[in-house]
Each structure stands twice: as C-alpha cells, then as structure tokens.
C-alpha cells in the first residue's frame with residue numbers, strides 16, 4: 122500500500138456479530154447478499170470473513186461477481202446469482218453455482234439446456250415490474266413443472282418496499298402460489314431482505330436474503346440497536362498549505378471558495394478516481410473530533426479547509442455520520458459506500 126493512502130476499515134467482529142444476531146433472531150438460514158462488491162465493503166474480504174465464521178451461502182446479482190467468489194477457492198460454499206447468466210453451461214461446470222429463473226421463457230430454455238433444476242430458484246413476481254414470471258402465467262408454469270418433473274432448489278420472490286402490509290400481502294400470494302403449484306417442487310423458500318427480516322413480519326420462509334444488515338447498515342426508517350456498523354473510511358493529511366501563498370485550491374480559484382474561519386488547506390489522497398465524486402464537495406469530514414469542509418475534489422486529491430489545530434499526519438474520517446451525510450448528499454449511505462472503488466484498499470481489523 123502506498124504511503125498516506127486512504128483505507129476502508131472493515132471491523133470483522135461486527136460483521137460476524139451481525140450475521141449471528143440475524144440468524145438467532147430469525148431462526149432461519151441466511152443467504153448473505155454480497156452484490157456490488159459487498160455494497161462497496163469489499164467482496165473478497167467480506168466473503169472470506171463470513172465463510173470462515175459459519176456462512177456458506179452467498180448471493181450476488183451478476184455472473185461476474187459469482188466468478189470472483191469462485192476464484193477464492195473456498196470449499197463448500199454455494200453461490201446464488203439473481204440475474205440470468207450468459208451461458209447456462211457454467212451451471213454444469215460449477216455445481217455449487219445456483220441461478221434464478223427470471224421468466225417463463227427462461228424456464229423453457231433451461232429445460233431444453235438440460236440444466237440440473239436443483240441449481241435453480243423459481244422467481245415469482247407480483248406485478249412490480251421486476252424480474253420473475255407473473256401471476257397470469259402461473260397455470261402454464263404449473264403445467265410445465267409437473268409435465269417435466271422439475272424439482273427446484275428454491276422458490277423466491279422480492280419485496281419492493283419495506284411497507285409492512287404490502288410485504289405481508291405479497292408473502293401471502295407467494296405462499297399460496299407455491300401451494301398451488303405443489304410445495305414438494307421446492308426445497309427452500311425465501312423472500313425477505315434486511316428490512317423485512319429485521320421487522321420480523323414474514324412467516325413461511327426457510328431462508329432470508331440479507332445484505333446491508335450483515336454489513337451493519339440499515340435502510341432509512343429501520344432501527345435495530347443490535348446491528349453494528351462495520352465500515353469506516355479514513356486516511357491522513359499529507360500536506361498543509363497556508364492560504365497566504367495560494368491563488369488556487371486544486372483547480373479552483375481561492376476567491377470562489379468560502380474560506381471564512383479557516384487559515385489553511387490540508388490535502389488528502391482520495392478523489393473522484395476512487396469513486397469519491399465531486400458531488401461530495403463541501404461535505405464535512407472529521408479531524409480530532411472536529412468537523413472541517415472538503416472544499417475541492419480532484420481525481421487523486423481532495424482539499425480540506427483547516428485551522429491551526431490540525432497537523433500533518435492527523436487522521437481524517439469521511440462519512441463518519443451516515444445520517445448527516447445522507448441528508449447532505451441526498452443519497453443513501455449504501456449508495457456512496459458502493460461507489461468507492463478498488464483503488465482504496467480494504468483493511469480487515471478485529
């Protein structure tokens with residue numbers, strides 16, 4: 122790692138705590154959702170932590186993400202891919218890969234390709250324009266399943282909001298549809314994401330699919346004191362300049378920046394090349410428990426207005442308070458954590 126680099130620190134014990142807490146709380150098996158680089162936490166790091174502490178079932182959105190997990194060569198793990206893969210032959214090549222059947226058309230394709238249905242999960246859609254076959258196709262689907270003797274690994278659906286009544290209604294349709302087709306065709310049943318899992322409102326599933334909650338983040342509006350944050354972003358000030366010598370901060374003329382109360386500018390090694398977008402301009406970061414504004418962001422470097430209390434080498438924390446940052450950025454925390462790319466090293470701490 123380069124000198125003075127920014128780092129994302131993952132607190133291993135908190136991730137393990139969250140996983141065990143959710144498991145105990147729901148009394149169901151967990152499929153750990155680690156899509157989008159584990160929401161920016163680091164796919165390889167998170168899978169390694171979880172797989173060595175009792176989690177052997179993971180889910181991702183894309184085929185490429187599943188390949189990245191497979192490259193870790195972790196024995197005895199299963200990986201579910203939500204989106205349809207490009208070539209069904211990879212399911213034959215890797216029997217620990219599983220895939221969601223996202224339409225009736227795909228179901229027929231998969232029968233023709235002679236894929237092992239114990240690697241497939243049938244997705245039920247209840248009219249929210251996401252993936253899955255829709256309710257008016259259920260008779261066709263049922264006929265096809267019975268005629269071809271298709272025994273799936275799972276039946277699944279997805280809740281489109283964390284609205285309690287809406288989610289309960291969908292679960293009800295879902296369970297009735299499974300019953301109608303025949304329960305025996307599905308060995309596991311799953312629908313819950315983090316929000317509905319933590320609200321504890323869904324009956325009838327065998328597994329939950331949790332992502333953000335395992336990583337210690339909650340959806341806006343969901344409160345659970347037992348979920349522990351596991352993520353932080355920080356790095357040192359590597360250079361300090363006095364305003365008196367400067368015409369520009371980065372590429373910005375000093376007179377265009379509100380510099381009141383500050384006398385100096387501190388530089389840090391993070392920029393939009395790391396996924397720290399210019400949209401963060403003027404966000405407050407934390408140095409020695411005090412807030413300072415990041416006033417300019419370039420590709421590799423960002424510039425903070427500071428005072429005499431700050432010294433070279435001081436630790437700068439960005440996104441310390443998710444709630445405040447979400448309000449400032451008009452973005453959810455899991456969106457900006459996901460945006461930070463692999464140029465920032467992920468470090469696992471106890």
Ligand SMILES: *Cc1c(COP(=O)(O)O)cnc(C)c1O
Pocket residue numbers: 154156203279313314315316330331332333334
């Ligand atoms: C992302 C995703 C999840 C996990 O959602 P969280 O809110 O992160 O728990 C579960 N199921 C599907 C289909 C998803 O796309």
